[in-house]
Each structure stands twice: as C-alpha cells, then as structure tokens.
Amino acid sequence: MTARAPVGWSTAKLGDVTLKALKCDPVSTGRRRVRYVDIGQLEGPTSDLSDAPAVDSQMAPSRCRQVLEGGDTLYSTVRPYLRKIAFVQQALDGEFASTGYCVLRPAREIHPRFLYYFTLSKQFEDQVLPLQKGVSYPAVLDREVRAQRIWYPGLREQRRIVELLEDHLGTLARAEEHLFAVLQRLEVLERSVHQLALRGELVPDDLSEGTGRDLLAGAASLDPATLEERSWPTPSAWTWSRIGDLFTVSVGTTPSRGEGTLWNGGVPWVSSGEVAFNRIKTTRETIAPAAVSGSKRLHPPGTVMLAMIGEGKTRGQTAILDIEAAHNQNCASIRVSETRILPEYVFAFFKERYLETRRGSSGGNQPALNKGRIQGIPIPVPPLGTQRLIVEELDRFATSYSYLRNSCRTSLGRVHSLRKALLTAAFEGKLAGRHTDNEAIEERAEALGAKENSQP
Template sequence: MRNDPKNRSLPVGWVRAKVEQVCLVNPRTFAVPLSDNCEVSFVPMAAIEAETGVIDLSQIKLFGDVKKGYTKFSDGDVLFAKITPCMENGKIAIANGLKNGSACGTTELHVLRPFPGLSREYLRFFLLRTDFRKQAQRNMAGTAGQLRVPAWFIEQAHIPLPPHPEQRRIVAEIEKQFTRLEAAEAALRRIEVNLKRYRASVLKAASEGKLVPTEAELAEAEGRDYEHAEQLLERILVERRARWESQEKRRGKYREPVPPDTSDLSELPAGWIWSNIGEAFEVFVGATPRRSRPEYWGGDISWVSSSEVAFNRIKNTRECTTEEGLNNSSMDLHPPGTVLLGMIGEGKTRGQVSILDISACNSQNSAAIRASQSKLPPEYLFYYLWGQYDVTRQIGSGNNQPALNKSRVQEIPFPVPPIGEQHRIVAEVESRLSIIQQAETTVEICAKRVGRLRQSILNQAFSGQLVPQDSCDEPASTLLERIKTEREAARSSKASRPRPTRRRSRK
C-alpha cells in the first residue's frame, strides 16, 4: 500500500511501533472502579458523529443497569467504530467529559487506551486517515452488512511514533489547518443553502407569473389579442374527449374532469386560470410485472422504478419489461414528455418528479401524467411540481404509510398560463437553473478538494513532513522502551498480588 506507514522511511528520532505496544486495546475495565449505583454516560453508535469526533453525552444511566452487554470506556480512551459502514464513515472519537469519567456504549467499538507518552489526539488523527480505514476495510470479517474490523488488525497495525513533544506540535498544526478547512467547508455549506433557496425562489416566481412578462402585459404593450388560458383549457378538454371517443375499446361512460375548488387558492395574473392535474392532463398509475415470471423481464420496453424519479430527465432505465409483461399487467406505455410523480415513501421519493425522454412504463409507486398529449410543454408542469415538492409531500402524510394516490394527484391545483407564456417561463427557468447547476458543481468540486487537503495534511503529519523535528527532543525509541518497562512492571505488580481466598461452602 503506497501510503502505508510501514512502507515509508521515518525521520530521525522516530520509531515504528505496533498499536498494541503503545495502547491497551479493548481493556475490560474502567480506568477507575465503579459501584453499581454510580451514574455513567451511555453512548450508542448514533451518538458519535462521523469525522468530527463529537460525541453526544446527553444519555446518563446507572452503571448497574448497563455493566453487562455493553462496551466500557473511560475519559481519554480513543473509540474506533468497527462495523460497516460506521468505520468507513469515520466514527472515531476521543472519550472526554464522561459522567464520573466513565461510559458504557455500543459493542461495535474498539477501545484504545494510550499509554503515557502517546498523545490520544495524535492516535485519533492516525486512525482517521482514509488510507488506514481502507486497509481496515480490506481486513474486515463477517457476513455482508455485518462486516467488522477484527481486534487483531488494530493491535498489529503499525503507527509511526515521533518524540512526545513532536506529537504535540503535530497535533497543534493539524488542528490549526483543520480549523481553516472547517471554515471553508462552512462557507461552502452556506453557498449550497443559498443556491437551494434561489432555486426555490425561481420555481415559486415561475408559478406565480413573476418570472417573465405575462402574455397579457405583452399583448397590451404590442396592441394585440392573445389566447386566454381559459380558452386553452377548453381546447384541451375538447381534444381529450375526442381522443377517448376515438378509442376502439372504450370503458364505460366518459367522465368529465372535475375542476378545482378555487375558493382557497391565490389570485392569478391576468390571462391565467386555475385548473388541477386531473382536469388538464390524463393521469395513470403504473404496476410491476410479477417478479416470479422471468419471461416478463429483460425485454426492450423501459420500466421506471420510483427510485429513478428524482428531479431529472429519464433517458434510460435500469430495468426493462417485455411485451408479455406489459400485456399481463395493468401497466400502460407512456410517450416521451410524460411527467412522472413519486407517490410512495417516507424518504425523499414522494413528491419528486421526472420527465420521460423515452417511451416507458412505470411502477405503481409513481403517477404518470401525460403532459405531452395536452400540447402543453411538459417542462412547465415538471418545474411547477418541482417547486411544489414540500406541499405535495404533505398530501397523505397522515397515513401509516405516507402516500399519494391517483385521485389525490388529480386534485393537485395547477395554475395554467397562456401557452406562449408557458414556453417563455420554461426558457427562463432553464437558463437560471443552468447557472445554479454550474455553481453547485463548483461547490461540489471545492468540497472534494477540501477533503483531499485534509487527507494530505494527515499524510504529511505521519511522514514527518508537517512540522520540523527538534534534535533536543527525547528520541521515540527511548519513549517506547520506557512504555515497555512500565507496562511490564504493571503486569508484574498485578501478577504478584495475592488472590483473595474463597471460603468453602459448608455442606
């Protein structure tokens, strides 16, 4: 491994040591004995913040209630998450400020208790290196989803050990440079928030007639007439009924779309009209061909899962169905320009939208809104629903499984501008969103650069390139020998203690 400390030469005064030579790995007891009625901090895995080392110490329990079945650690111990994905995410922290100096917590931690002479901060930064975590990942054992870093890997890992004063200088320099990087990351996060707010304001202005001059304003300025949105909607409804009547297999009686109740809706600009999704467009709910029938899958008909509906244009799909799968399900094949709306899910999926750039079917977890059949630009509906994401998610949120359904989708209010104005709105929205996307890409690149800089600083630190060496410092070899002597003395003292005699029970 290129950046493995074992493969690099060390500066003068440094030595290479195994972690078990400079730490107690997974000590079984607290640094100070406790009684059962003593309060201790309780630390589940969720209480440890990734990368930062921050620990939420708000939970307090009696030691007697948690002394069995949990990991014990004390102030000054270094905690290393051993289970995936917590380890890869960098859940590595120093226990500090614990109740009565002690804590019990998740069993998915390795505990490292440094001997005097090894800085706990230096140790944490060493473990935090991406290279170390990648090496730990390669040595994980267990089943998928339950992979863990074995204790032997931690014990046998080699750590470059500088003189103790240099450890302190290295830690101080890392913290100084990391503080600057954290300020840069905070600035990038603020930019991200502002870009999201700007996108939301653009979409809101678009749906309120405030983004471009309205058709009514232009017509008045140019002294001409224009088609009011009410006339446009009437034409859409006439064409829709004509399509139904032209079908060879008509189902029952034609149902006239129900217009919205506008009593609680806001006032629209001149020339606009309130409609709803079900009045302006035909709405379909998809299906999933039976997975138990292999002949229904692997064809050439695109099938969109709900996870693919994510504020995007869909040009291809992860899965395809066959003609047989299409004919033996309640699915419909939708034309390009159909807008898909996610209907199911507590996560982010519900309320997200996409536009089909291909013909495709969709799952039952999304609604297909055939915008292209109405001769309206699908992008106008797409951007409107994008802007209504938070509002849409509130619909049906009181159920056990938060969800929309076909009727609720049809009832979603939809402001209709004149057709020419819709096209101008779409052009202006896309122009501004393009600028936002470019800015977000730049922010993402900068954020990755900050991450690389952080790892570069750590790599310099553990190769002796971050701070200058001082020839007056006691060599680390002397430090390591002293640790060894003190450790052996402690073992001898423990071994020489007389064991308490047990009283024989009387029979």
C-alpha cells in the first residue's frame, strides 16, 4: 500500500527539492590530495560522516567525481538494501564522493537532517527497493532515486521532528551500544572459561579412571616446553600429544553433481557450513551408498568435525556427529569415538583454539587448515575423570551463556524494530513530543516485528 503524506504536509519529487552535486576531476582542483568517500567506506547508516581516506588526485579512481558540501545526504545506489546512507558534516566540505552515491543536497525548503532521516525511513525504502535491477549487484539509477516522493511540513515543524527523532534515536543508540558491549564481554568470558578448563584451572583433577598418559594407547607423549606451536603448562596428571597420533583424521569428498544417482540416497552428507559449534543430528543433503567408497568415508557418531575451508567465521568451527555421516572436502573428520577420550572434550579444545585465534586475528579469519596441519596440532590430554568434569562444567556455563546471549540478541532486534517504527511514525506526522508518541511507536514496532517474523 502506498504511504500517504500527513494532512497539511507538502509533497514533491525528491529531485524537485534537492540540488545535484558538482562533478569534476580532482586534478582540476589544483590539490595534490583529496579525501574520497568510496562505496566501501560505509557499512550502514552513518549520521556523522566527517572523515574519509585521502587519495592522490592524479591516482584517484574514475568514480571519484562528486564534490561534497556539508549537509549533503549520500545514498548508495548499489545494493540499496544495505542502507549505505550518510549525512555529510562540514569537515568534508569540498571533498569527493563516488558516483555510486546519489548526492542529495537539500534546497531551502528542506532541513538537511530531515532529508537524511527521510531516506532512512520505511516510506522511502518501500519506494526505492522495488526499482533494483541486477542479480549480483542490484542497483538503482540516480534519476530513479530523485524521482521518488518526499513529504514534509514547514521548516519549523521539520526542526521539531528532527529534534524529537535525535532524542529518541540517541537513546536507542546508547542502548544498542550497551548491548553490544555485553555481547563482547560474554565472548571474553567464554574464551576465559575455556582457557581455564584447558589449563586445569576450572575443575579439580579426578584420577579415578587413570591419568592422561593412560589414554594415549601408544601415541607419543610431548613435552609442551619443547613445542614451537601454541602450548601451556598443565597439571602433572595431564599429558600432551598430537591430534594425528591420537585419532584418525580424514578429509571428505563431494560426489559429482552431474551424477544424479549419487545424490539423495539416504546417507547423511555434511558440508562445512553445517559445522557450527553444534551437534549434527541431520544434514541438508544426502548421498547414495555408492558415493561412499568404503567405511573410511562414513564416520560414526562421536566423530568430531572441523571446518577447514569456508567464508567469514566458518573456518575453524567444530561439531560432533550424533549420526553416521560422510562429509565434503572442506571438512576434516576426527574419529575421537574410537578412543577413550571424550568427543566433547576435543570439541571444547577446538572451540578454545577458535576463540583465541579470533581474538588475535583481524576480522576473525582463521589460519588455513589441511589434513597435515590438523594432524600436527598439539592437544593437552587430561585424565578421563577430569575430562568428564570439564565437559559438565562447560555445559553448565554454555546454558547460562546462551541464555544471556540470546536475551541480548532479542533486545537488539527490539532496538532495530523501535528504530524503524520511530522513523515510520515521524513521517506519518505522529511524533507530537508527548507520552502518546510511545504508544504510536510501540504499535508500529509490533506491526513491523510481526511482518518480519512472517517472512520466510
């Protein structure tokens, strides 16, 4: 349904109440270097864009052509659903932006911040997003953005709406910041608890089922003091060995997609994306028994899976098989269940390794893995009784951690809904600066939340 302007507000095409930015080659400015806002600089809505990387005028990209003024709104025409929208501060006056942005410079009848907030609203989004074209990089044209409607009251009322919006949005931003801080502290706590567990400092040793050395079954014992790889001191009843000396490590395969008879045959088949710090009870795809060349390709319950290759956070994640399954070449299977060592303990070891690596690497990228590297990883081996205590304690912690994390994520979703509802109410003319505002915002937040939850 097309949104309607509030009674008494003016309506116009965006292009009729905004000015276009001057376009020129940075070289023509006579400046050796200019600052340039590329599409990649923005990660989402930015209400205070006051800095950008400097580039050499002679070497500036061909898209570095639009001259900025303080008070402009930048609207990315590439993948507009990512909402790369920014309000330009005076510090970037005379600097440059990519031609991938639609630069909206308000005419006198439009308050600059009112324009910025309108481009963030659902009313504007609903006009622009249906115009996207393309598959890999859906985009809209500059002229299509300018052809969309904007509605607005007089300048005095616009200023009042902006003040109310910024007051409410500021409160939501602070709440969001606190929630993200809590999530970060939870990550630190999770990493610390796992480190304590693997150093023998979380639970007392239980020697009722022997020592760690009794679990080696002929595997070589290592002195951690002599290792070049990451290691640490452990209690005397513990020992160290390598993954490949303790367990059978295998890498899977992917049957030919061109051979239809090799797929949908009932044998669970794990892909690296399904290895996500979980227990695997079912898989998205199955393969035919003929695609599994022998028992070495079909792994029993209790096998620990490790994602070797994957985008973003996938690589280095681990899981435990609760079913018999095969897997693709992007995963390694570690047959822990063939030994007395607990799969849950090995799972905890790889999780600690993942958390520590994420802490120390930019963007959370994990080191590249292959079968040989996995086999060579040193692992501390506690007594079996101690492993049981460690697993029980980590399970108790995980229950509390998951509850708190999910609560934070639910609250962040609530902040997101309230922000959208607030903007929607503002451009319906429903922000009066009274207690009734909260009722209008809550009503729209519930409607938005229900609509988003109903979408597949």
